[in-house]
Amino acid sequence: MKVSVLTVYYNRGDQLDESIRSLVSQTYEDLEIIIVDDGSTDDTLERLQQWTDPRIRVISHSNRGFTRSIIKAVAESTGDLIAIHGSGDISYPERIEEQAALLKARPEVGVVGCVVENRNIVTGETAMFHKLKEEERPLTQLLRNNVYTHGEVMFRRSVYDKVGGYREIFKFTQDYDLWLRMAMVTEFASVDRLLYRRYTLPDGVSASVDKMMVQQYLAELGRQCIEMRMDTGRDLIDQYGAHSLFFRKRSKRLAGLLYGLAKAAIIQDRDLTKARKLLQLALDEHDSFKGRLLLAGADFIDRREGRRERALRWIDQLRAVKARRRRALQAAR
Numbered sequence: 001m002k003v004s005v006l007t008v009y010y011n012r013g014d015q016l017d018e019s020i021r022s023l024v025s026q027t028y029e030d031l032e033i034i035i036v037d038d039g040s041t042d043d044t045l046e047r048l049q050q051w052t053d054p055r056i057r058v059i060s061h062s063n064r065g066f067t068r069s070i071i072k073a074v075a076e077s078t079g080d081l082i083a084i085h086g087s088g089d090i091s092y093p094e095r096i097e098e099q100a101a102l103l104k105a106r107p108e109v110g111v112v113g114c115v116v117e118n119r120n121i122v123t124g125e126t127a128m129f130h131k132l133k134e135e136e137r138p139l140t141q142l143l144r145n146n147v148y149t150h151g152e153v154m155f156r157r158s159v160y161d162k163v164g165g166y167r168e169i170f171k172f173t174q175d176y177d178l179w180l181r182m183a184m185v186t187e188f189a190s191v192d193r194l195l196y197r198r199y200t201l202p203d204g205v206s207a208s209v210d211k212m213m214v215q216q217y218l219a220e221l222g223r224q225c226i227e228m229r230m231d232t233g234r235d236l237i238d239q240y241g242a243h244s245l246f247f248r249k250r251s252k253r254l255a256g257l258l259y260g261l262a263k264a265a266i267i268q269d270r271d272l273t274k275a276r277k278l279l280q281l282a283l284d285e286h287d288s289f290k291g292r293l294l295l296a297g298a299d300f301i302d303r304r305e306g307r308r309e310r311a312l313r314w315i316d317q318l319r320a321v322k323a324r325r326r327r328a329l330q331a332a333r
Contacts, residue, residue, distance in 0.1 A: 003082075003100055004033075004078060004082050005026075006036075008035075008087060010038040019085075019090060020048075020051055026097065028100055034077050037060040080156065084152075084154075085151050092194065094195065095195035103154065109187045110186030112153070112155070113149075114194070116194075128194070131148065139183040142179055169221075169237060171218065180222050209271075213261055216261065223253070224236060251285055255291070276298045280295060
C-alpha cells in the first residue's frame, strides 16, 4: 500500500533539514513525500528546493494557513494511507513501516498513532505522550480530550473521504475535529513504540496562551458538533457553516479549560490582565462562586501596582522552585 507523507512549512527554514532527512530515511519503500510551503517569507522554499529525492514533491502557494494547506496536500496525494508529519518534527526510521503494517494487519482500524517524545524548546522540558487507551471507545476518550498529537498519525484515505476531511473553519484543532468524526466510523489504534519526536516552538500554538484560548473555543465547537451528530445526524457546521461558532451552547466544560488558561497566563506569561479577561470569559461560559472569587482576587491584585509586583515576584519564586524540582527529578532518572 502506498503511503503519502504530508507536511506543511511556514517560515521554518532553520528547522527543516533534519526533519526532511527523517522522512527520506524511512525504511518503508512505497512512499511519496508531499511538502507544502505556505508562502514562507524566509528561506524555507529555497531550502526545500535543494532536496532532490525523487519521492519528494514540493508545492508552493501564497499564505493560506495550515488547514487549507493540508487540505491541498491531501488532494494532491495519491497514497491509500496518509501520514502527517509536523514541520520541524522527527519521524523515526521505522515509523511509516510499523504504522502501515498495523493498518494492513487490522482492517477494522482506520487511524493509528504511536508513542511520542515531546521536547518543549520554550521550557526545556521533555515528556512522553501515549494517550490512546485501546480498551476504551475512541469517541468516549475524545470527548474528554485529544488522544493523538497531529504529526504522529497515519490514517486511511477511505476514512478521510468518508467523513469529509479537514474543515476550513478550524484554524486550530483541525485534527481534533477530524478524529472526532473518524471515531464515528472506524477504530483507533497505536503502535506501542517511540516513533515520533515533536517540538514545541516559541511561535507554536501550545506556547501561546492567546492561541490556546482560540484553540479551546474551536475544540469545544468540535465536541458540540459531534454530540449533535450523535443525536440528529447533522452538526452546527452542516447547518450554519462559517457562522457555526455563534450557535454553540455555553459550556461548563469550556469554562474549566479557560480557568486553566488563566492560570497559565499568570504563571507562563506573568500577565494578570490577561488572566482577568480569561476568568471573565470562563464566567460567561458558566457562572460559579469559585470563578467569581478567583476574578475578585485577580482584580484586587491587578489594580494596584505594588500588589501586582509582589504577586509576580511570588509567582517567579514558585516557578523557580518547580524548575529545581523538575531538574532534580530528571537527574534522579
